[in-house]
Amino acid sequence: MISKTVDDSRVETVHVVRPNHLNGANRLFGGILMQWIDEVAGIVAKRHSMCNVTTASVDNLTFLHGAYQNDMVVIKGKITWVGSTSMEVCVDTYVENVDRQREWINNAHFIMVALDENDKPVQVPKLTLQTEDEHLAWERGEERRRIRNQRKKEKPDKV
């Protein structure tokens, strides 16, 4: 089983907020941002696993601040934890101003699952942790995994 580093799969994308991205309150529509961050998480997971991937769940999706027309939105994704067939990808979103100062506007943790040619979950490479921050992120990922497993035992509420 091969092992890859966090840097092997990092992704950074940039979008400019256009009029067609706005909601009725003239802010970036949340659904558009969710599409952009899901795409980033998918690319990170694909780079790590070298497979097709699908989004299994999203933890702690938090909108911290709004974004507005002409804002430059920078999205950064990195892998924080891997299981057997699943990967946790942390995605942070910023608005960057002309001085390249960044305001943090969104944070989310995606659980992506690697799929084989029959769309069945398949083993992913191990993660080689190289820095103290990466070890800390892994420990937090383990804790989120524990909470998710606990939550799984509860029956979801249906509308």
Ligand SMILES: CC(C)(COP(=O)(O)OP(=O)(O)OC[C@H]1O[C@@H](n2cnc3c(N)ncnc32)[C@H](O)[C@@H]1OP(=O)(O)O)[C@@H](O)C(=O)NCCC(=O)NCCS
């Ligand atoms: C995600 C999916 C492939 C999991 O398939 P499954 O048959 O339940 O597979 P398993 O039970 O073997 O789980 C595979 C891995 O996914 C993880 N997983 C499954 N459901 C999960 C969930 N809701 N949240 C987090 N992780 C999940 C498991 O913990 C396991 O991880 P591990 O191998 O690292 O231990 C399947 O539920 C699916 O296809 N869901 C729809 C995904 C989709 O269409 N996404 C796009 C949204 S429109």
